[in-house]
Amino acid sequence: MKPLTPNLNKWSDKTSEHRARMLISCPDQPGIVATVSKFLHQHEANIVQSDQYTMDPEGGMFFIRIEFDLPNLESKLESLEKDFANVADEFQMNWRISLAHKKQKLAIFVSKEDHCLLELLWQWQAGDLYADIEMVVSNHSDMRELVESFGIPYYHIPVTADKKAEAEAKHLEVTAGKVDTIILARYMQIISPKFLQFFKNRMINIHHSFLPAFVGGKPYTQAFNRGVKIIGATAHYVTEELDGGPIIEQDVQRVSHRDSVHELKRIGRHIERIVLARAVSWHVEDRILVHENKTVVFN
Structure with a gap:
């Protein structure tokens, strides 16, 4: 192919x-x-x-x-x-x-969810994302065939609780000096402060809630249990504070008591992919200025 x-x-x-x-x-x-x-x-x-x-x-x-x-x-x-x-x-x-003509080099980190990764790959292939996707890094091997069909290298680096430091050392080996920015496209791992110091304001995460509500894990379940009427997603720069970094972009969609957790996740996936793609695009086009824990975005 x-x-x-x-x-x-x-x-x-x-x-x-x-x-x-x-x-x-x-x-x-x-x-x-x-x-x-x-x-x-x-x-x-x-x-x-x-x-x-x-x-x-x-x-x-x-x-x-x-x-x-x-x-x-x-x-x-x-x-x-x-x-x-x-x-x-x-x-x-x-x-x-x-x-302006110098394209940023990106690494995309993913786990098993593919929707945010696919949106970035499609926008890159269509020419809507002006960047070089240098690699995709994952703690699972599920998406190797998909990624390599785009001609992009795929690194499978398993992460376990007892070998997290070893995995991050490999992450640093493949990314340091080789990419400008890391995109966490539903990469379900916490990044250590040691790794973050190499990518300050150069690591973007998509969180599947409208922060600061429902930080941490299972935000759609948290939202369902609270009976929320609006769900959303947040793209932000990664800092040592979990889901607490400078916010780049957010979006929402109205839901109701009739929507199950499964339906909230389905709706949320669409919001997540669009919000992350916008944030990455603005970042690579130098449209974001960070001040303390806030951003100014000229879009």
């Missing part, structure tokens, strides 16, 4: 080799936008999109995402970053510049 390949034609304008993205967060004060715009103009860059948000004009945090075009960008990037460092120091900025 010929491996499937992504269709990237639709990205030709948005990911030009001349396009870059600048993300900035800093204390709000007058002159930030004017100074950054003037800087880019002086360096012969053309701003094509700009989004900004302030938590509070009087002493709050300011966030901005700018897309700009600059001919011969890669050859000028080092000097551009060096010159901008002076501006950043003046305004106490946390900032970065990324190349």
Whole structure:
């Protein structure tokens, strides 16, 4: 069988080799936008999109995402970053510049549920997800044939309570320095703090409830027992606090007392796959800024 390949034609304008993205967060004060715009103009860059948000004009945090075009960008990037460092120091900025055409490398971790994985694979194959899926890692072997039909390497690394540290060492071996971001697509294992330190704000989980409600295991059973009228799903960055990291995206659907736990799960699977795919797409397009335990998402 010929491996499937992504269709990237639709990205030709948005990911030009001349396009870059600048993300900035800093204390709000007058002159930030004017100074950054003037800087880019002086360096012969053309701003094509700009989004900004302030938590509070009087002493709050300011966030901005700018897309700009600059001919011969890669050859000028080092000097551009060096010159901008002076501006950043003046305004106490946390900032970065990324190349729009440079695709992030992803690893997808899964267990036995396939719906979130399939959504990511379909969106990648259709060209809706601009990234390279470098590998799929699983504690079960169930989805090897499916994943390899897409031409993507599959690593089966069993996880047991007595060999969890050994399994994580293998996870680190296959991912460290080889992928930019890890996606937990219903990977039903708790990630250790030691592993997390290598992927701070670069590991995305889908939790099958509308957090902060029903954290931990069996959230649909918890929801059913409470007789909820709305169920949802939450995509968030993974932190040491279980299901407590910065939230990226959420969605909900109305249900009723007539819906069984099985029906809640069926409805929930659809929400989960869409919410996770949105979050991953926004992440790889540099649309998310993290501040403390919150996110600002320019979508």
